[in-house]
Amino acid sequence: xxxxxxxxxxxxxxxxNISGYSLHSRTxxxxxxxxxxxxxxFLIDLQWAEATRSPAYVSxxxxxxxxxxxxxxxxxxxxxxxxxxxxxxxxxxPPNEWQRVTNFDVGVTAALETVTAPKEWxxxxxxxxxxxxxxxHAKQNLLNAVCHGRKILTPIEVVPFYNTMPENKEKFxxxxxxxxxxxxxxxxxxxxxxxxxxxVAWFIEEFKDDADAGLILKTYIxxxxxxxxQLTSESFNKFIEVNFPxxxxxxxxxxxxxxxxxxxxxxxxxxxxxxxxxxxxxGFGIPIFNAVCSGIPVIAPAWSGHLDFLxxxxxxxxxxxxxxxxxxxxxxxxIKKVEKGHLMPGLITxxxxxxxxxxxxxxxxxxxxxxxxxxxxxxxxxxKEHILETYTxxxxxxxxxxxxxxxxxxxxxxxxxxxxxxx
Amino acid sequence: MPKxxxxxxxxxxxxxxxxxxxxxxxxxxxxxxxxKFEVFSLGGAIKHPNYNLMKMxxxxxxxxxxxxxxxxxxxxxxxxxxxxxxxxMTDPRYYEWLWAFEDDIRPNVPMVYYHVWDNYPFPMYxxxxxxxxxxxxxxxxxxxxxxxxxxxxxxxxYLPHAVPMDVFKSAEPAKIKEIIExxxxxxxxxxxxxxxxxxxxxQSGTLLYWFSEFLKQESIDNNKVCLLMHTDPADPHxxxxxxxxxxxxxxxxxxxxxxxxxxxxxxxxxxSMAACTINIADAEGFxxxxxxxxxxxxxxxxxxxGGLQEQVTDGExxxxxxxxxxxxxLIGSQQVPYIYEDRIxxxxxxxxxxxxxxxxxxxxxxxxxxxxxxxxxxxxxxxxGSQWVEFMEDIHNRYGSWETRKNYKAWRLLEL
Numbered sequence: 077x078x079x080x081x082x083x084x085x086x087x088x089x090x091x092x093n094i095s096g097y098s099l100h101s102r103t104x105x106x107x108x109x110x111x112x113x114x115x116x117x118f119l120i121d122l123q124w125a126e127a128t129r130s131p132a133y134v135s136x137x138x139x140x141x142x143x144x145x146x147x148x149x150x151x152x153x154x155x156x157x158x159x160x161x162x163x164x165x166x167x168x169x170p171p172n173e174w175q176r177v178t179n180f181d182v183g184v185t186a187a188l189e190t191v192t193a194p195k196e197w198x199x200x201x202x203x204x205x206x207x208x209x210x211x212x213h214a215k216q217n218l219l220n221a222v223c224h225g226r227k228i229l230t231p232i233e234v235v236p237f238y239n240t241m242p243e244n245k246e247k248f249x250x251x252x253x254x255x256x257x258x259x260x261x262x263x264x265x266x267x268x269x270x271x272x273x274x275x276v277a278w279f280i281e282e283f284k285d286d287a288d289a290g291l292i293l294k295t296y297i298x299x300x301x302x303x304x305x306q307l308t309s310e311s312f313n314k315f316i317e318v319n320f321p322x323x324x325x326x327x328x329x330x331x332x333x334x335x336x337x338x339x340x341x342x343x344x345x346x347x348x349x350x351x352x353x354x355x356x357x358x359g360f361g362i363p364i365f366n367a368v369c370s371g372i373p374v375i376a377p378a379w380s381g382h383l384d385f386l387x388x389x390x391x392x393x394x395x396x397x398x399x400x401x402x403x404x405x406x407x408x409x410x411i412k413k414v415e416k417g418h419l420m421p422g423l424i425t426x427x428x429x430x431x432x433x434x435x436x437x438x439x440x441x442x443x444x445x446x447x448x449x450x451x452x453x454x455x456x457x458x459x460k461e462h463i464l465e466t467y468t469x470x471x472x473x474x475x476x477x478x479x480x481x482x483x484x485x486x487x488x489x490x491x492x493x494x495x496x497x498x499x
Numbered sequence: 500m501p502k503x504x505x506x507x508x509x510x511x512x513x514x515x516x517x518x519x520x521x522x523x524x525x526x527x528x529x530x531x532x533x534x535k536f537e538v539f540s541l542g543g544a545i546k547h548p549n550y551n552l553m554k555m556x557x558x559x560x561x562x563x564x565x566x567x568x569x570x571x572x573x574x575x576x577x578x579x580x581x582x583x584x585x586x587x588m589t590d591p592r593y594y595e596w597l598w599a600f601e602d603d604i605r606p607n608v609p610m611v612y613y614h615v616w617d618n619y620p621f622p623m624y625x626x627x628x629x630x631x632x633x634x635x636x637x638x639x640x641x642x643x644x645x646x647x648x649x650x651x652x653x654x655x656x657y658l659p660h661a662v663p664m665d666v667f668k669s670a671e672p673a674k675i676k677e678i679i680e681x682x683x684x685x686x687x688x689x690x691x692x693x694x695x696x697x698x699x700x701x702q703s704g705t706l707l708y709w710f711s712e713f714l715k716q717e718s719i720d721n722n723k724v725c726l727l728m729h730t731d732p733a734d735p736h737x738x739x740x741x742x743x744x745x746x747x748x749x750x751x752x753x754x755x756x757x758x759x760x761x762x763x764x765x766x767x768x769x770x771s772m773a774a775c776t777i778n779i780a781d782a783e784g785f786x787x788x789x790x791x792x793x794x795x796x797x798x799x800x801x802x803x804x805g806g807l808q809e810q811v812t813d814g815e816x817x818x819x820x821x822x823x824x825x826x827x828x829l830i831g832s833q834q835v836p837y838i839y840e841d842r843i844x845x846x847x848x849x850x851x852x853x854x855x856x857x858x859x860x861x862x863x864x865x866x867x868x869x870x871x872x873x874x875x876x877x878x879x880x881x882x883x884g885s886q887w888v889e890f891m892e893d894i895h896n897r898y899g900s901w902e903t904r905k906n907y908k909a910w911r912l913l914e915l
Contacts, residue, residue: 129603250912300602302631312915332910333602
């Protein structure tokens with residue numbers, strides 16, 4: 077194997093926060109740090125919005141981040157040019173924040189959870205030499221974007237996440253306080269895209285008289301602070317008091333900082349009947365992926381990033397033919413424009429569309445999972461086996477390492493028909 | 500030698516003469532004097548002349564900051580200084596930004612908030628702030644009761660302000676005589692002293708108006724009484740006191756303004772000259788001036804509100820006159836939805852003034868001496884220091900920090 081020890085790779089990302097982009101940053105960074113004879117990896121740590129910083133991640137990366145800060149100061153003092161020092165730069169952040177840093181910049185993103193990325197992203201995407209996304213949906217989202225007739229021409233590769241769920245997990249100690257036996261889990265930010273209030277309403281409507289049904293929401297608005305907990309609980313409490321004062325089913329709010337192992341322990345098949353999502357769209361859907369890797373049946377809209385890992389080849393027992401089959405409870409949906417109140421300037425613009433899960437379909441899936449769990453559990457187990465074989469740490473790290481390998485060994489260009497050639 | 504406990508403080512700049520700055524300085528000096536602590540202070544103000552790190556001693560550094568700092572500054576100092584405890588003080592409305600990311604701080608560093616709240620009803624809207632701390636030290640008995648009721652899950656401890664009693668003490672008669680000789684307008688007068696910021700809640704205009712009414716009584720010889728106001732009569736936050744004074748016909752030395760900034764020693768002379776110190780504020784968290792007055796053996800007339808009520812009486816004995824509010828209006832703002840504003844009546848005020856004025860000097864001296872004993876027992880400066888040292892050590896032992904952090908639960912599971 078080629079020795080890249082004298083090569084330097086810069087990664088910009090929110091390594092120490094708790095968010096999807098932060099996990100993405102860490103996955104990429106660890107892949108390159110773990111690379112045999114790999115390049116020297118430098119990390120510029122960015123703060124992801126107001127997200128919580130994890131002491132564990134701060135501790136894991138602080139030396140490398142501090143070393144990078146010192147190195148950058150040294151470069152400044154010697155007037156050295158960043159693009160002449162680093163062989164490439166990976167920027168794990170939304171495309172509107174990408175910038176030219178080195179001669180080979182790689183944009184890393186989950187793209188947008190809508191049908192089409194905003195036109196404002198096109199030029200920034202074309203500034204990159206390569207783009208890495210987490211799902212085929214994310215890739216298509218970028219390819220659909222058009223800005224005054226211009227499209228994104230930069231090569232886009234899909235590099236998903238890998239399974240991090242241990243085979244044997246401890247039971248989450250908080251579950252001792254759960255009195256219900258038919259439990260659904262959702263791990264998600266409380267944001268318009270996640271559609272949580274509708275999901276809660278549909279759950280209550282389906283199980284309003286069932287005191288044995290529970291929905292566990294691991295959620296937050298901005299971060300894991302006490303103030304955020306109070307705002308989050310107020311938001312749901314008012315919603316439930318006004319709309320469902322007589323409900324008998326239980327809604328549990330789990331809020332705050334959990335360690336990696338505590339997060340893993342939430343996906344407990346013994347406690348959780350099914351994982352639920354009614355999101356308008358996902359770039360990837362890490363919590364859904366965690367549920368799949370834990371063998372928990374998933375109810376989700378049949379649209380966007382998570383579809384990549386919700387199907388598996390299944391052999392027909394009679395014909396012997398192998399067909400790829402969706403192994404989750406699909407919620408029907410409509411594709412419609414994003415509501416005005418949910419627009420975000422420069423990101424989710426007026427032209428954007430995403431999916432609107434249909435209440436009746438979602439509720440039917442809830443009922444189906446509770447009334448005939450066996451078949452869904454079997455599907456979940458089949459899916460788990462397939463995903464654990466295909467989304468392994470070695471494979472995914474290998475994909476990132478190949479990207480670096482190709483960049484350092486020779487700049488690559490993509491021909492019009494998509495074939496990659498090396499210069 | 501055992502490792503020193505590192506404390507990050509956020510407050511008014513400890514070298515500023517504000518009440519908050521002064522108490523912060525006393526607190527830090529007590530920690531440093533114990534030899535058990537190392538302190539890094541963020542010294543807050545609107546603006547500073549320079550922002551250089553100040554090395555006060557081997558164990559104490561002060562970094563001037565605009566406001567009280569910001570998220571990036573706090574996190575970078577925590578990463579560099581690695582404090583074992585964070586201690587911060589002043590109105591909760593100034594710290595909403597800090598509590599908004601307490602989840603980035605508290606997993607490693609316990610947060611200790613030194614707090615005062617002026618009045619009831621229980622401010623339930625403060626609960627989200629209170630619950631964001633590991634420990635709340637309270638400055639007044641009212642605040643202590645409020646925190647215990649609003650946030651029963653948070654550890655609370657009453658630790659009131661204190662004054663250095665070796666500085667705030669009754670001046671020698673010769674010194675008083677010397678000062679009066681330099682200020683002939685004070686000669687032979689019963690002096691009522693008022694030492695406050697000229698601000699709305701302090702009721703400075705009301706005091707002047709009622710004082711003029713007090714003087715109109717036949718039993719009062721206007722030539723033998725005066726109101727000495729140590730304040731800025733033109734403070735933009737208050738009323739134009741010189742204009743008011745003239746409007747009420749107080750033109751012949753009945754009201755004297757002391758406008759110059761002065762040190763604690765000089766201030767102690769003013770307290771010592773006075774027959775009584777007045778504070779009729781409608782809201783007062785603690786009220787340092789009356790504490791200083793009692794320490795100088797000068798009795799007080801105060802509104803029975805906030806921290807003033809625990810100064811004027813210990814529940815059994817009185818050290819002046821406490822005036823019960825005649826009205827408790829429920830006022831508020833967008834940030835403070837409701838709080839009582841305690842207003843006293845003119846009649847009660849004049850009755851208190853008459854009572855104090857007609858007391859013999861011996862009677863007033865007796866009240867004043869008892870007042871100093873009250874301060875010595877309950878607001879003693881040495882106790883203040885030793886209690887803080889002991890308390891901070893205790894917090895560190897019970898809550899730990901970084902690798903030894905304990906008694907912190909980062910998450911909650913609530914049934915909605």
